[in-house]
Amino acid sequence: MPDSSRDTPEGAGWGTAERGAYRRLMPTEVQKISWLDPRMLWAARNGVLASWFGDPTGRTRGRWVAQRAAAGAPADKVIRRDDPDRFSFLVIGDTGEGDEPQYAVVPGLLKAGADTSFAVLASDVIYPVGGADDYGPKFFRPYRDYRAPIYAIPGNHDWYEDLGAFMRVFCGDAPPLAPEPKPRPLTGPWLRGLLWHRPRDTDGLRLDEARKYRSDPAQAALQPGPYWAVDAGPVRVVGIDTGLLGRLDAEQGAWLREVSRDPRPKILITGSPLYVDGAHHPCEIEGGGTVDDIVRDPAHRYVAAIGGDIHNYQRYPVRVGDRTIQYVVAGGGGAFMHATHTIGRVDVAGVTERDFRCYPLRGDSLAFYSTLYGRRTRLRRFFTLTEAEAAAVVAERLGIPLTRAQRSEVRITRRTRVVASLLGAGRRPDRTARLRLPVRKIYTSLFSPGSATYSPPFFKCFLRLDVSPESVRLRCYAATGNRAQEADPPVEDEVTIPLPEAG
Numbered sequence: 001m002p003d004s005s006r007d008t009p010e011g012a013g014w015g016t017a018e019r020g021a022y023r024r025l026m027p028t029e030v031q032k033i034s035w036l037d038p039r040m041l042w043a044a045r046n047g048v049l050a051s052w053f054g055d056p057t058g059r060t061r062g063r064w065v066a067q068r069a070a071a072g073a074p075a076d077k078v079i080r081r082d083d084p085d086r087f088s089f090l091v092i093g094d095t096g097e098g099d100e101p102q103y104a105v106v107p108g109l110l111k112a113g114a115d116t117s118f119a120v121l122a123s124d125v126i127y128p129v130g131g132a133d134d135y136g137p138k139f140f141r142p143y144r145d146y147r148a149p150i151y152a153i154p155g156n157h158d159w160y161e162d163l164g165a166f167m168r169v170f171c172g173d174a175p176p177l178a179p180e181p182k183p184r185p186l187t188g189p190w191l192r193g194l195l196w197h198r199p200r201d202t203d204g205l206r207l208d209e210a211r212k213y214r215s216d217p218a219q220a221a222l223q224p225g226p227y228w229a230v231d232a233g234p235v236r237v238v239g240i241d242t243g244l245l246g247r248l249d250a251e252q253g254a255w256l257r258e259v260s261r262d263p264r265p266k267i268l269i270t271g272s273p274l275y276v277d278g279a280h281h282p283c284e285i286e287g288g289g290t291v292d293d294i295v296r297d298p299a300h301r302y303v304a305a306i307g308g309d310i311h312n313y314q315r316y317p318v319r320v321g322d323r324t325i326q327y328v329v330a331g332g333g334g335a336f337m338h339a340t341h342t343i344g345r346v347d348v349a350g351v352t353e354r355d356f357r358c359y360p361l362r363g364d365s366l367a368f369y370s371t372l373y374g375r376r377t378r379l380r381r382f383f384t385l386t387e388a389e390a391a392a393v394v395a396e397r398l399g400i401p402l403t404r405a406q407r408s409e410v411r412i413t414r415r416t417r418v419v420a421s422l423l424g425a426g427r428r429p430d431r432t433a434r435l436r437l438p439v440r441k442i443y444t445s446l447f448s449p450g451s452a453t454y455s456p457p458f459f460k461c462f463l464r465l466d467v468s469p470e471s472v473r474l475r476c477y478a479a480t481g482n483r484a485q486e487a488d489p490p491v492e493d494e495v496t497i498p499l500p501e502a503g
Contacts, residue, residue, distance in 0.1 A: 004490035013457025013480030020486035053192035058249025073224035090119035091463040093308030093331035096126040098138035101458040102334030104481040108489035123271035123308025124155030132165035136210030144213035149221030153239040246272040253285035260300040273307025275316040275327040311338040313359040332461035341366035359492040360459040363391025397426035456481030
């Protein structure tokens with residue numbers, strides 16, 4: 001078993017390791033996404049408009065679902081496969097920036113997932129706005145050598161062009177929706193409609209050419225809409241679409257309740273994680289109730305809920321009655337990295353630091369961001385922390401043991417503490433916290449290309465789930481961009497989830 005980041009710094013990708021061969025898979029020219037570009041910000045405005053003037057996602061989703069039903073999609077939106085009782089599948093979250101970190105995941109994914117039956121992309125398939133012509137370099141090309149079907153649930157970025165490209169790629173060349181009647185002037189919907197971003201008329205001209213990358217019949221996948229269920233072997237995998245603002249419309253909520261009554265054990269895949277960054281986000285359903293109410297209901301037999309949207313890995317084993325549900329964040333499939341060092345000492349729903357897992361480790365996350373700020377501000381000598389310094393100061397601030405053994409004692413200096421506080425390590429209140437620099441949201445909105453970086457370690461990941469009639473074995477594999485982890489991907493976390501007997 002190769003060293004992981006929990007074993008050695010080299011296992012995390014630090015040091016002078018040889019870079020992997022993933023760049024051979026990439027196109028000659030790669031467009032780098034920059035949220036400092038006003039054109040990019042303007043194109044991605046629909047999420048803000050939805051929060052200001054009302055979210056039309058539910059109505060639009062209902063129209064897409066009705067269109068697919070009229071085209072012959074199954075009424076229950078269930079994909080029935082003929083997998084055996086023992087099979088495996090992959091989950092990859094928040095993939096589509098089309099740059100080095102996304103492609104760096106591919107070699108390890110192909111190696112660890114060579115025998116899997118299918119894969120699921122969980123949230124934000126395409127950045128920045130889900131455009132059809134971006135599917136070539138950001139979906140079809142990177143996964144061209146994965147020889148099994150790929151299903152997907154959309155994230156908020158896929159909704160920035162009303163989901164049209166997503167539906168064309170995953171739901172059988174769905175034609176555009178007919179225009180809706182214009183709202184009354186000077187109302188919120190009217191203002192939203194004036195400013196709403198829509199795809200270019202010429203978008204998608206390269207889509208047919210891009211499909212050739214995944215044209216083998218074994219790769220074919222057709223799903224009934226943006227939300228669906230897959231009956232595979234002894235389990236049902238349920239995928240839900242949380243739209244622009246992270247909630248479900250009433251129609252999808254009713255479907256989720258109905259599809260959850262099936263007696264099989266279930267795994268939920270969602271665009272918005274239910275536990276993340278040490279907090280509970282149950283996901284509202286229009287008309288009442290939450291997604292987590294459905295997951296926790298013992299009659300529905302959910303054993304795990306896996307969400308994208310946040311670009312790292314986290315796991316919360318939550319005790320619910322006489323069973324444990326594994327709540328997982330799995331958004332590290334390629335997009336810029338969200339910090340983990342800003343997660344405070346975990347104590348939520350009975351889950352403590354002893355039970356909680358994350359990747360990258362908090363110390364590695366702090367070292368990563370300290371290097372970025374050092375480069376951005378040209379104050380490398382002040383900001384940059386070694387991985388050992390970062391791990392030590394995080395452990396001190398949170399009052400937890402070191403996650404991996406240090407080779408030598410590291411003295412925590414005043415500078416180290418100041419940098420850790422400025423970068424929000426552990427969210428510990430102190431005087432320096434008033435001067436805290438943006439890391440979690442503002443930083444990644446403004447400097448996502450910098451937080452992705454174009455040299456290892458990238459701290460990306462993907463999941464492999466091995467299903468049997470008795471259990472599901474969930475493993476989180478790392479992708480650093482280095483040759484060692486590319487050739488033999490290390491396992492950063494692993495848990496075996498017992499399955500209840502089907503009723």
